[in-house]
Amino acid sequence: MSKDGFNIERFMSKSGSADQYERQLRRLTSGGKSVASIERAVRGAIESLEKKGRSFVIYGEPQSGKTEMMICLTAKLLDTGRDMIVHLLNDSVDLLGQNLGRFKSSGLAPAARNFSEVLDPGVRLRGQKNVIFCKKNGSDLRKLLEKIKGWQGVVVIDDEADYASPNAKVNSGDKTRINALISDLIGADGTYIGVTATPARLDLNNTFDNDSSLWVDFPPHANYTGQDIFFPLDGPPDFIRTLLPDAGDDPKYARQALFGFLVNAAYLNLYHHPNVERNYSFLVHTSGKKVDHKSDWTVMNDTLNAILKKDQKKFPAYVEYIWRLAKVRFLDADPTRITDFILDNISRHSIIILNSERDWKDNSQAATSPSSLFTIIIGGNIVSRGVTLDNLLSMYFTRDVKHKIQQDTYIQRARMFGSRGDYLPFFELTIPQSLYVDWHRCFVFHRLALSAIKEGLGSLVWLSDQRIAAVASSSIDKSTVDLDRGEMLFSLFDFSDEVEEILDGGLDTFEKLERLSDVLGPALPDYVLKYIRRTSQGRSGAIGIHPAFDISGYADGPDIDKSVITRRRGFFGKSQAQRFPAAAHHLLVLRNGEGKARLLYKFAGSIQFIKNTANDS
Template sequence: MNTTDWSAIVGKSGNDQYEQRIAALKAKNIDTASIEATVTQTIQNLKEQASRSFVIFGEPQSGKTEMMIALNAKLLDEGYPIIINLLTDSVDLLDQSLKRFRGSGLNPSPKQFNDLPSDPKRLRGQEWVVFCKKNARDLEKLIEFLRLEKGLIVIDDEADYASPDGNVNKPEYEKTKINKLISTLIGDDGKYLGVTATPARLNLNNTFDNQSERWVDFAPHPYYVGQDFFFPHSEQCGYRLHTFDAHEGNERAEIQKAILHFLCGVAELHGLGKAQNYTMLVHTSGKKVEHAEDVELIQSTLATLSNAQSPGFEALRKKLWNVASEYGEADNIGEFVLRNIRKNTLVEINSRNPKPGKVAEIANPTSLFSFGVGGNIISRGVTFDNLLSMYFTRSVKGKFSQDTYIQRARMFGTREGYKEYFQLWIPESVMGNWSKCFAFHKLALEALRSGAGAPVWLSDHKTTPTSPASIDKSSVDFEGGEMSFAIFDFDEQRFEELFQRKDRDDLAVLADLYAALNTDEFPQYVRNYLEQELQPGSRLISFHPPSGFGTAASKYTEEEKRDIRRTKGIFATNEYRRSELPNARHHLKVFHNGLGKARLFYKINGGAIKFIQNRK
């Protein structure tokens, strides 16, 4: 008689799916260190810290899909039966993600929400990995499917998109639709894990009451090419950056020039043995009618070069040869382009008549010369492999929203094998503001990574961390934000002397501080940020004499005095007038607790740049 307990077998492949996934990645020589660290910290948050809502943040196009596959596997191993993966409202992104998740061999296979059993009772006793787009209709149906289930895990990809409450400052209005529906989905006993490269909006909006002290850093893998390469502090540029005045010349001529350079760049890489298909993105506008104009220009350029009998062929061929001379022997480069010119694909993204699945043709290019034209979908979620060229002129009338423009850096990613050949075409003014967005964003994230307390975001007259409508004004301080760093042993005489300027300029005082404090106590990212503005002889920094915190007042708690940190901040603006340079742009001050411990604090003065901090 067979006594096998089939209920212990059906649908069960063991509780080691995560280990199997990590082993499979390592077998492909994929570095898994950051994936493992992120998954471990996430599970610790859920299990040991009982965290209900937090964010996993990383860099744009840094491999978060692979991390999310591993995280889903680990959650299944840990016994969480239903995992909901929310995606932006894009069929192409849904298809791309489902294909990658299913290809990983997860058990159970991921399903779209509308593939779930129509009878909610049939969900019981099984594990489910569910995918759903963030639109109201799909979320309402998903909630109906899962109405009998409790304790859901909700993983929100591109969490700062659509999920925050856009009516947070309008108490007379209900929450925005998507925010309200996701809140319903989470319920009273669910867990929310937001995943994004731009977490400022989630913090400043208090989205789903996420706990910033539990945020998890998903560090980029060793082959990632990102901000430090494309927006370096130095003026030396390691790739082919083409800047121009947006108000001069003819944009059609500029785009055509970029097309010819892309064609020659592909030919160059093939000559160097990097024989793959490559993509060029053109992002000039968010208006679909202008996308059509860009498409027509690319089509006409390719059509002319594809037909030696066309009226404009010889004139365009001569332009091609002039460009080709910058990439090698002109005849060799030009001949390669003409022989292969018909190996092309052109996809209009965000088009008026979208064709699902077309984005995949350029995301993982299927033709030698692949072109993509569009706007918002280009900027969110879709990873473009072998992206070689990007023509980007999209600007704004008001302030640059840092989160939006950071997401538009589609050139970031696994580009190590050809990064020096990458081509970026961009107006000088847009490049300047884009660089500033990244400088401010990096300063905020590095502070967060250092464990310096609640995140502090920066804004100025041209950039803001996120849409002002999404910032919860009831808990966010626009003026008093400050940065503080690791605690160190305090020697009063020594630090009194260090902060006395005497006849030293800013660089000299900073050099002495660097020698006295390590990079936890005075982080390198803050040093780099300060030094960007300094020249020999500069006096832009006010070095305040050290002060006690809580040493003469009883209004602070023992924990606040011990930690030298409080929610409402320590470095008050009235400290400015007591300093050597009250009107200085940058202020540095040490506060000590009378117990032999101290912290360095940094604050920016004036309306040009503001710190924004959530005090909740």
């Protein structure tokens, strides 16, 4: 130390920023944000790593705030000594820029960098910690691989992990280009953490040998509006749901949806928050084809111009429709005042088409954070992933497919999910009835499957039926997925005389169901119970509650584990089905003769269960 107090040794010994995770949590809480869900996900990820997990998935709801979670997870990984963390994103320059900007503004140290910033030979990465962003395209990944060649212990955090990363050539023994490059990036001793709202493909495809028993649940925050709101199992919806006839694509339905958006936006600005004017957006999603987007644009543009220019033929009919809709929809409001507001401000509209990367780059800010009072967004596939639409008030969704709906794709289409806040009751979804039913069932199947993970089961059951496929067939590793009809098993419980009395007693079906729910608790998940109640429509004959079945007499073998009551080929056979031939829902308690039991649920309708047995022991 010098005479004036300068001590170079003190500065040489500093190891850099510490407690980054806690600082990130403080940043969020100081801004009024809840961090409970983030803490749970990060804690779960660290526990999976401590179990020597090298490949697992963090799954959550669409639009549920995963970017902040990934910032906090990165901070925690840096705190634990990880020195190379690579974030992979969809092949979109603007989406990469948005996420990279949020990471940089968080105050994370080191600051996150785009891979292009580190390619120069003069940029030295060794001897320091690194957070690097890279798009999922072949050229970028190859350049990054060359730069970090030989690096040990790389952590790959894969945003929208089910997109581009799974190996679509899994059944041919080959690898797709992106899958192979990411495998090389992970290397022999790296770690893969996939982040997605739709993990089915990652499980069925066994992407990067991820272990579903180590998957981590990222629950939505308290203000989240998701599948429980937009696809409720029972009761009226908490938003405006307008169901269209299934036949035809008459432009009048698009116009009527536009009028509904104008009326709702006007009402909110006049009556709900009269002192603060807000801009709102309306998403039109009818197709992935550009020619269809042009047709949608024509309908919107012609309708708005007819109102703006007071077209002699169309103006009277359009304005009368708006006035009458306002009168019927909002009984506490003056329909003339609402109509005046719309006519006075109709010129303050913008129509944005998003059907390409260039469109997104040029118009993403105006679409995600509307700068016009009435913002209409016409979009295809590009609005399905990684896009958060602030102040989205209405959605016109008529897109259908001739073949099976692909479950993971349609879950990502739910752009109305997120923080809709106090204007949720005024949100309007306009959609053909059959498409809404299919979309609804997508989420039912999705949640039933994920409930198995939350119950601590390592083996998943993914469901599909004649119209809804779990994932694209090319992504399924047929060597580890049983495509036969299957069954769902929930958590183990202690078998008791009380359970046996309920099953064998004289109670009617619905009384038995209620008693079982009271006694079994989480071993009969509430969500399954609600689904059974709703789809049975009060018909007791639709539910078969079987006597308890003792599996202790089954022959021992490699396909059965009696201690935890699992069997690769399932337990439910024809003899059980014939006991209740008219039932759609079957509940069977399996006991192992050692005091333990497990509830089996089988849907005997047209649902096909796809069970992945890769992680069965």
